[in-house]
Amino acid sequence: MTTAVSCESCGMPLAGAEEHALADPSIPYCNHCAPEGKLQSVDERLERFTQWTMREDGLDYPAAKEKARAYLKTMPAWKDAL
Numbered sequence: 001m002t003t004a005v006s007c008e009s010c011g012m013p014l015a016g017a018e019e020h021a022l023a024d025p026s027i028p029y030c031n032h033c034a035p036e037g038k039l040q041s042v043d044e045r046l047e048r049f050t051q052w053t054m055r056e057d058g059l060d061y062p063a064a065k066e067k068a069r070a071y072l073k074t075m076p077a078w079k080d081a082l
Contacts (some may be wrong), residue, residue, distance in 0.1 A: 007033055007075075009039060009077060009078065012032065021035065033045060046068055
């Protein structure tokens, strides 16, 4: 039985090593949140997730940022940072 693993920063499913930062399964972040192996800052992740939320949900910037912030607060990497 395989246990599902998700990025601790954004929640993206990490089905294989190639989806982990640096293709290293010991890194609990996806290659988007930690493209060089180190987790990006909370401000950068919030901005990128806000932009993604605007595209995906068709929200204006303030609404998308609030939705992004609320979601990221549920992630282990950011629960104490936001």
